[in-house]
Amino acid sequence: MPAMKHWLMKSEPDEFSIDALERVGTEPWSGVRNYQARNYMLKDMKVGDPILFYHSNCAVPGVVGIARVASEPYPDPTQFERGSDYHDPKSKPEEPRWWLVDVGFERKFAGTVSLEAMKAEAEKFGDFALLRRGNRLSVMPVGAAQYKRILSMAKAGGQ
DNA sequence: GCCAACGTTGGC
DNA sequence: GCCAACGTTGGC
Numbered sequence: 001m002p003a004m005k006h007w008l009m010k011s012e013p014d015e016f017s018i019d020a021l022e023r024v025g026t027e028p029w030s031g032v033r034n035y036q037a038r039n040y041m042l043k044d045m046k047v048g049d050p051i052l053f054y055h056s057n058c059a060v061p062g063v064v065g066i067a068r069v070a071s072e073p074y075p076d077p078t079q080f081e082r083g084s085d086y087h088d089p090k091s092k093p094e095e096p097r098w099w100l101v102d103v104g105f106e107r108k109f110a111g112t113v114s115l116e117a118m119k120a121e122a123e124k125f126g127d128f129a130l131l132r133r134g135n136r137l138s139v140m141p142v143g144a145a146q147y148k149r150i151l152s153m154a155k156a157g158g159q
Numbered sequence: 160g161c162c163a164a165c166g167t168t169g170g171c
Numbered sequence: 172g173c174c175a176a177c178g179t180t181g182g183c
Contacts, residue, residue: 010181034166057181115182134164136180 005044006147008052008063008130009103010138018053018065021105026070029100030078031086037139042099044141045069051103052142052150054130055112062114063150070104109154117153124149 009029011017021027032038051067075096078086091097115130122131129140142150 012181036166061182134180136165138180 005046005049006052006142006144007040007045007049007069008054008140008142009067010054010056012057013055014058017055018105018108021053021065021067021103022108024105026102026104028076029103030076032076032100032138033086033088033098034138037137038097038099040139040141041101042073045073045101047072050106050147052147056138060112060114060116062112062117063109063154064112065108066106068104068106069101071102073099073101076100111154111157113150113153118150121149121153 016027029041032041047069049069051069052063053065053067055061055064075093076086076098078084079088079091079096079098080093081087086098088097118125118128119131122128125131125146126143128143128146129135129137130142
Protein backbone atom coordinates (compact mmCIF):
# COMPACT_ATOMS: atom_id res chain seq x y z
CA MET A 1 0.00 0.00 0.00
CA PRO A 2 1.40 3.40 -0.97
CA ALA A 3 2.12 5.98 1.71
CA MET A 4 -0.97 7.71 2.97
CA LYS A 5 -1.29 11.34 2.01
CA HIS A 6 -2.72 14.03 4.20
CA TRP A 7 -4.96 16.83 3.00
CA LEU A 8 -6.55 20.09 3.99
CA MET A 9 -9.93 21.11 2.61
CA LYS A 10 -11.54 24.49 3.15
CA SER A 11 -15.19 25.16 3.65
CA GLU A 12 -17.07 28.27 4.60
CA PRO A 13 -18.98 27.39 7.77
CA ASP A 14 -21.95 29.46 6.61
CA GLU A 15 -22.13 27.16 3.60
CA PHE A 16 -21.05 23.83 5.03
CA SER A 17 -19.53 23.52 8.51
CA ILE A 18 -17.91 20.64 10.39
CA ASP A 19 -21.19 20.34 12.31
CA ALA A 20 -23.06 19.97 9.03
CA LEU A 21 -20.61 17.24 8.02
CA GLU A 22 -21.15 15.48 11.34
CA ARG A 23 -24.91 15.54 10.79
CA VAL A 24 -24.79 14.06 7.29
CA GLY A 25 -21.82 11.75 7.91
CA THR A 26 -20.61 11.82 4.31
CA GLU A 27 -20.79 14.62 1.77
CA PRO A 28 -19.96 14.77 -1.96
CA TRP A 29 -17.42 17.59 -2.23
CA SER A 30 -19.16 19.35 -5.08
CA GLY A 31 -18.46 22.79 -6.45
CA VAL A 32 -14.67 22.79 -6.75
CA ARG A 33 -13.93 24.76 -9.92
CA ASN A 34 -10.17 25.08 -9.74
CA TYR A 35 -8.02 22.71 -11.78
CA GLN A 36 -5.29 22.26 -9.21
CA ALA A 37 -7.78 21.39 -6.48
CA ARG A 38 -9.62 19.11 -8.88
CA ASN A 39 -6.43 17.31 -9.82
CA TYR A 40 -5.67 16.52 -6.19
CA MET A 41 -9.10 14.91 -5.86
CA LEU A 42 -8.97 13.19 -9.24
CA LYS A 43 -5.40 11.92 -9.22
CA ASP A 44 -3.87 11.89 -5.76
CA MET A 45 -6.50 11.16 -3.14
CA LYS A 46 -7.00 7.63 -1.87
CA VAL A 47 -9.93 6.31 0.12
CA GLY A 48 -9.08 6.63 3.81
CA ASP A 49 -6.65 9.56 3.46
CA PRO A 50 -7.06 11.94 6.43
CA ILE A 51 -8.30 15.47 5.79
CA LEU A 52 -7.91 18.53 7.98
CA PHE A 53 -11.28 20.29 7.81
CA TYR A 54 -10.72 24.05 7.63
CA HIS A 55 -13.21 26.84 8.17
CA SER A 56 -12.56 29.85 5.94
CA ASN A 57 -14.21 33.25 5.58
CA CYS A 58 -15.34 33.38 9.19
CA ALA A 59 -14.54 34.97 12.54
CA VAL A 60 -11.81 32.47 13.48
CA PRO A 61 -10.47 30.78 10.38
CA GLY A 62 -8.66 27.54 11.14
CA VAL A 63 -8.72 23.75 11.31
CA VAL A 64 -11.78 22.51 13.19
CA GLY A 65 -11.63 18.74 12.83
CA ILE A 66 -10.74 15.65 10.86
CA ALA A 67 -12.47 14.03 7.91
CA ARG A 68 -11.49 11.25 5.52
CA VAL A 69 -11.59 10.61 1.83
CA ALA A 70 -14.65 8.38 1.56
CA SER A 71 -14.87 7.48 -2.15
CA GLU A 72 -13.01 7.15 -5.39
CA PRO A 73 -13.25 10.24 -7.59
CA TYR A 74 -16.36 10.61 -9.73
CA PRO A 75 -17.80 13.41 -11.88
CA ASP A 76 -19.32 16.30 -9.95
CA PRO A 77 -23.04 16.08 -10.85
CA THR A 78 -23.61 19.80 -10.23
CA GLN A 79 -21.63 20.69 -13.37
CA PHE A 80 -24.52 19.33 -15.46
CA GLU A 81 -27.35 20.86 -13.45
CA ARG A 82 -28.90 23.83 -15.18
CA GLY A 83 -29.63 26.59 -12.75
CA SER A 84 -27.04 25.36 -10.28
CA ASP A 85 -24.40 27.86 -9.18
CA TYR A 86 -21.93 25.20 -10.24
CA HIS A 87 -23.37 24.50 -13.67
CA ASP A 88 -20.65 24.43 -16.31
CA PRO A 89 -22.14 24.69 -19.82
CA LYS A 90 -18.80 23.71 -21.36
CA SER A 91 -18.71 20.35 -19.61
CA LYS A 92 -20.10 17.28 -21.35
CA PRO A 93 -21.28 14.10 -19.59
CA GLU A 94 -19.03 11.97 -21.80
CA GLU A 95 -16.10 14.18 -20.90
CA PRO A 96 -16.61 15.74 -17.46
CA ARG A 97 -14.32 18.59 -16.45
CA TRP A 98 -15.00 18.50 -12.73
CA TRP A 99 -14.47 15.61 -10.38
CA LEU A 100 -14.98 15.16 -6.68
CA VAL A 101 -14.65 12.70 -3.84
CA ASP A 102 -16.96 12.02 -0.94
CA VAL A 103 -15.74 13.38 2.39
CA GLY A 104 -16.60 11.50 5.58
CA PHE A 105 -16.78 12.93 9.08
CA GLU A 106 -14.23 11.62 11.55
CA ARG A 107 -14.15 13.98 14.52
CA LYS A 108 -14.44 17.57 15.59
CA PHE A 109 -11.69 19.23 17.63
CA ALA A 110 -12.53 20.58 21.08
CA GLY A 111 -11.15 23.95 19.90
CA THR A 112 -10.19 25.51 16.58
CA VAL A 113 -6.53 25.38 15.59
CA SER A 114 -6.64 28.91 14.28
CA LEU A 115 -4.80 30.31 11.30
CA GLU A 116 -3.39 32.86 13.72
CA ALA A 117 -1.92 30.12 15.94
CA MET A 118 -0.40 28.36 12.93
CA LYS A 119 1.09 31.62 11.67
CA ALA A 120 2.61 32.20 15.09
CA GLU A 121 4.54 28.94 14.62
CA ALA A 122 5.05 29.33 10.88
CA GLU A 123 8.77 28.56 11.09
CA LYS A 124 8.02 25.17 12.66
CA PHE A 125 5.74 24.23 9.79
CA GLY A 126 8.34 24.86 7.11
CA ASP A 127 6.90 25.19 3.62
CA PHE A 128 3.16 24.96 4.14
CA ALA A 129 0.74 25.77 1.31
CA LEU A 130 -1.84 27.12 3.74
CA LEU A 131 0.56 29.73 5.08
CA ARG A 132 1.87 30.89 1.73
CA ARG A 133 1.02 34.44 0.83
CA GLY A 134 -2.11 34.88 -1.20
CA ASN A 135 -2.99 31.22 -1.02
CA ARG A 136 -6.48 30.55 -2.33
CA LEU A 137 -6.45 26.83 -2.96
CA SER A 138 -9.40 25.06 -1.35
CA VAL A 139 -7.85 21.58 -1.51
CA MET A 140 -4.16 21.12 -0.71
CA PRO A 141 -1.69 18.49 0.46
CA VAL A 142 -0.31 18.61 3.98
CA GLY A 143 2.97 17.02 5.05
CA ALA A 144 2.83 14.22 7.62
CA ALA A 145 4.85 16.29 10.11
CA GLN A 146 2.62 19.31 9.55
CA TYR A 147 -0.43 17.14 10.05
CA LYS A 148 0.95 15.79 13.32
CA ARG A 149 1.79 19.28 14.52
CA ILE A 150 -1.76 20.45 13.95
CA LEU A 151 -3.13 17.40 15.76
CA SER A 152 -0.94 18.15 18.76
CA MET A 153 -2.05 21.80 18.70
CA ALA A 154 -5.64 20.55 18.72
CA LYS A 155 -4.87 18.25 21.64
CA ALA A 156 -3.48 21.25 23.51
CA GLY A 157 -6.83 22.96 23.10
CA GLY A 158 -6.39 24.94 19.91
CA GLN A 159 -6.92 28.70 19.46
C1' DG B 160 -16.99 46.02 3.64
C1' DC B 161 -12.29 46.46 1.86
C1' DC B 162 -8.80 45.00 -0.91
C1' DA B 163 -4.62 42.15 -2.20
C1' DA B 164 -3.69 38.16 -4.58
C1' DC B 165 -4.73 35.07 -7.78
C1' DG B 166 -7.09 32.34 -11.76
C1' DT B 167 -9.69 32.71 -15.93
C1' DT B 168 -11.38 34.77 -20.04
C1' DG B 169 -11.27 36.71 -24.42
C1' DG B 170 -9.69 40.25 -27.78
C1' DC B 171 -6.02 40.93 -30.60
C1' DG C 172 0.52 33.49 -27.08
C1' DC C 173 0.18 37.92 -24.67
C1' DC C 174 -2.03 40.52 -21.36
C1' DA C 175 -5.78 43.64 -19.67
C1' DA C 176 -10.07 43.11 -17.64
C1' DC C 177 -12.77 40.76 -14.78
C1' DG C 178 -14.45 37.67 -11.07
C1' DT C 179 -13.39 35.20 -6.88
C1' DT C 180 -11.19 34.03 -2.56
C1' DG C 181 -10.47 34.89 1.99
C1' DG C 182 -8.05 37.42 5.76
C1' DC C 183 -8.65 41.38 8.16
